[in-house]
Amino acid sequence: MAELTTTLIHHPYQPPSGFAAPQPGVFKASTVFFPNVAAMRQFDWKDKSAYTYGLHGTPTTYTLEERLCTLEGGAQCLLVPSGLAAIATVCLALLKIGDEVLIPDNAYGPSKALVEGELRHWGITHRYFDPMNPADLAAKLSPQTRLVWLEAAGSVTLEFPDLCEQVRLCRAAGVLCALDNTWGAGLAFKPFDLKPGHLPALAVDISIHALTKYPSGGGDVLMGSVITTSERLHMQLKLCHMRLGLGVGANDAEAVLRALPSLPLRYRQHDETTRTVAQWCLQRAEFAQVLHPALPLSPGHAHWQALCGDVLGTAAGLFSVIFQPDVNQVRVDAFCDALQLFKIGYSWGGPMSLVVPYQLETMRSSWPVYLQQGILVRFSMGLESAADLQADLQQALQQCA
Template sequence: MKIASKIVHAGRDKKWTGYSVNVPVVRASTVVFDTVSELKHATAKRGEQVPYYGRRGTQTHFAFSDAICELEGGAGCALYPCGAAAISGALLAFLQSGDHLLMVDTVYEPTRALCDKLLKNLGIETTYYDPLIGAGIKALIRPNTKVIFLESPGSITMEVQDVPAICAVAKAHNVLVMLDNTWASPLLFKPFAHGVDVSIQAATKYIVGHSDVMLGTASANEKYWPQLREASYLLGYCASADDVYLAARGLRTIGVRLAQHQQNTAQVLAYLQQRPEIARILHPSLPDHPGHAEFKRDFSGSNGLLSLVLKNGDAKAVTAFVEGMQFFKMGFSWGGYESLVTFNLNLQSIRTATVWPYAGPVVRLHIGLEDPADLIADLAAAFERFNNTLAS
């Protein structure tokens, strides 16, 4: 089945949908049984896709989990109330006191905080590593290393990791590999085909696609799925059937949305490459981007998230840039249909294993589904405000 067809039909098993196109929204806490035999069967199968108790899932949850597995791979998919919960739930499923975690230095800032605070307090040690280390990760593995965590492309600076090389080393040392695959979504990168054991998505982003639901997923291969599934249940993670339904609906259009995000971004990038204020554009599709060769090798496309490193500028000038934009609104998420802008004045503050080589501020953009001409005009006005403020 071609990917466009799979997007439309994934998870639409008649046992979940009945006679409707979409799976019904099945809200449940208690599941009731007519006979002791039914109750015993459900209890024995409670780790599988059998209604047992609301937190274990309903038809709505099972259909969506199946769809994610069909699109991304994996033997099973656990659902969480947000992407950060999926990350913490996955890590806590496989780490315990005395264990060692290798964490990529470009990781999502809340994941770094989780490592430096909660995991540290639980006696789990974290070592941050250069995202471009590749097979060199071997030198950092200790006897008590249990997990290597990847995020590719990385947050804000978006270096692309050599996932197959890292996974090969991890397998040789019996170390589990987790990947935050949110940037690529289930479409643009196939984690399990490249050796990843657990793949995590902030489904809030491109899967939902409409900026109206918080949701996370963690899928695992056959070896690790039973442990991830049971740990997630014991930690109390679950998601609203209404939110899961909206995520399933958003999933049906992810292919056409991502294609349009990519097309719009290409036009905006062509404009940005002409701007003299920019020291570096960070987007994996560009030939000079760190990890571009791996991106071309492993990914099937790109999306609308990119960062601009400005040559200079202070807080006042950056404020002038981001305030007053018509289409790019300030916000901390991305992956919806709208364009967004955020900024960071000191990236070194959230890096410990690598040195950030630029002194200028960084502006992150999400290119939405608006007309690229309008977005370019919005950016042109922003640069004008930025330059006028610097000159004043």
């Protein structure tokens, strides 16, 4: 009979199968056991027919990948440690020395830092295009262009591009297009079916998602996803994903799985609160401009309405304001500091409202003509009462007058 120390490791008990509960099980593993050598040699990590190593997937991560595909309308999903890691994975998998990538000038800041840093050092060139002018994108597509990044809505300033026209231009040029779909969250529109009923389907090639935001919903998880409909493209991305050794923790996957069922409800509540507070801000003399895709005077509103406007709850939980030109940085910072419910912090999609002042002139090639001059502040609306958030803004504006 084996000694106790051995028995505790090689215990014969196996729990009965058939256990079912609201939440999927959490499987943590680096090592995965094979029933025999033949199975070890036969199992392939590149599909989901079996398990080979923890980094290549467990029942927990496979389940999350499949549910995310359902959310965004894709067929294949890769999980990575953050939204930026999703962007980097796409770039590293698809670009090589001599290639060019095009980026909207209003793109997520770290994405621009990636192309200006590592990609440029590796001989991959980049150019920025005006997201609100499809002709500028068309003019900058070149024989060297291998990838075009798209965002809807734009980072910080939330202008909404003519996404369908951008995708058509990429299609016509035979260039892959990847969308940062974090704002849309798979709910505002379907990235792989931008115009339902349109044949052939008008779709992006790749949708990346910072699961850190709305799918997590708690402000406590870092994770990203890369979703495609093409098996060939997915395998190209997956091979790079494997070589980079990217993976996510089982407990983080569990947290996103637990939050997914409430995602539509939370997204709608974020949206309703944001519209209410943004409308209130339109009446305040301190603000020269309020930026939110659902507002008629916000840049790109017509594009948003065409793509998202027929569905309830499709404008997310972000809006920005531009203060009047005579309100200086000191007063804007004092306003942010005076807020009590809004906490100063990056990211969005969690239960608590956030605020960040930005220096837009350092983030763009030039000041967009459709934006008023002034200091910009972005708000991420949480799940608090709209009336309480409005009152918080009002008291902070009074203190910095």
